[in-house]
Amino acid sequence: MRETPSDATVPYEPHIGQSRQYWRDIILGVNDGLVSTLLLVAGVVGGGLSSAIILLTVLAGAVAGAISMAAGEYLATESQREILDAELRLEREHIRDHREMEVGQLAEMFTDIGVSPEKLDVVVEAFSETDDVLLNSMKVLEFGVVDSEVRSSYKAMFFSGALFLVGSLTSVVPFLFDVSPVRGLAIASVLTAVGLFIVGWVKASVTRRNRVADGFANLLIAGFGGVLAYFIGDAVQRLIG
């Protein structure tokens, strides 16, 4: 029984779609590019280098960061897929050797979902009709794997690396112009803060949350992380310097 009658006058709002799986890479990539590249600039500006050398350093850092980010995300996504593959191979063996136990688990999961005791037998029966059906049911319910939602390692790699580069731009761009190191750092800091706010704003537009609140939340969390990292780096430098 439906709790609210379906109403044809309410337009059907489409889902975010396949990009859903990559928003974490996009957010992580941009935020990391924004914060870590600015930290790199902050680190070298204190070293008395010329603006031209700082530009080269920051460019190298941005490219290295993007490659490292892309490689890390590729490996992480591949590892996740391999772990799930191994779990599903084991599940196939469980179904072969301990079918009753697996059907029992299935019944428990349907109870957790909220299927009523009267309908439980019928539902469990249908979802365990053959070994393949049971495996697919367990795949979704026990392991949370839906094939259309599986992340491509290549896309994850691309998004996190490319977006890291985009994020690093706020620290690169000021040094493309004839600025003093300190002024360049000041402009980069402002641009990075604006960038962090925009990341939160864009995310909130996709998730239909409060844009201003999410913009400031992202600015505060990532900004605080950056400030903390800067002071820890500074303290370590004082200790060993």
Ligand SMILES: [Zn+2]
């Ligand atoms: Zn199992």
